[in-house]
Amino acid sequence: MATTEANNRVELVFSLFDANGNGVLDPGDFELMGRRVVEAVPEAGDGAKHRMLKAFQGYWDTLRTELDADGDGQVSPEEFNAIVLDPQRFDVTVDEFAEALAALGDPDGDGYVERPHFVALMTAIGFQRPNIEALFDAFEPVHGDRVPVVTWADGIRDYYRPEKSGIPGDHLTTGTDQ
Numbered sequence: 001m002a003t004t005e006a007n008n009r010v011e012l013v014f015s016l017f018d019a020n021g022n023g024v025l026d027p028g029d030f031e032l033m034g035r036r037v038v039e040a041v042p043e044a045g046d047g048a049k050h051r052m053l054k055a056f057q058g059y060w061d062t063l064r065t066e067l068d069a070d071g072d073g074q075v076s077p078e079e080f081n082a083i084v085l086d087p088q089r090f091d092v093t094v095d096e097f098a099e100a101l102a103a104l105g106d107p108d109g110d111g112y113v114e115r116p117h118f119v120a121l122m123t124a125i126g127f128q129r130p131n132i133e134a135l136f137d138a139f140e141p142v143h144g145d146r147v148p149v150v151t152w153a154d155g156i157r158d159y160y161r162p163e164k165s166g167i168p169g170d171h172l173t174t175g176t177d178q
């Protein structure tokens with residue numbers, strides 16, 4: 001059983017990833033979202049952008065593959081929750097997604113994500129500014145107001161863990177209507 005916090009976290013992701021707002025996830029959502037996210041850090045290298053786009057594609061491919069029985073090319077909120085909160089089905093996918101997103105936030109390659117890049121990327125995904133700032137603060141930024149790339153990647157992985165509650169990622173659902 002997933003914690004209430006975990007369910008809230010993935011319900012929020014579903015609502016944001018439904019970028020075209022038709023109530024289901026479909027390939028168009030991932031194209032829209034991918035484009036928005038890579039455009040959020042224009043100075044990032046082509047390699048990092050390409051990896052991010054591939055990770056979004058991989059995210060969608062996993063949903064599709066796991067839903068082969070249904071196969072209508074659309075993913076409902078219930079289907080989404082069942083898949084992404086099952087580490088056996090989703091660990092590999094979220095791992096690559098987490099690494100790609102965190103790396104995109106470090107265009108100068110020094111191993112740290114500066115707050116403006118973090119805010120730009122999380123805003124592109126659709127999170128609210130106060131939640132984004134609270135999450136960044138919860139990662140305990142070091143001098144220069146930045147957090148290690150690995151800290152953010154780990155935070156993304158934790159976000160999808162069904163058994164976790166009271167984690168930094170829970171700041172993203174605070175005050176939303178999830």
Ligand SMILES: [Ca+2]
Pocket residue numbers: 017018019020021022023024025026029
């Ligand atoms: Ca959609």
Ligand SMILES: [Ca+2]
Pocket residue numbers: 105106107108109110111112113114
């Ligand atoms: Ca950096």
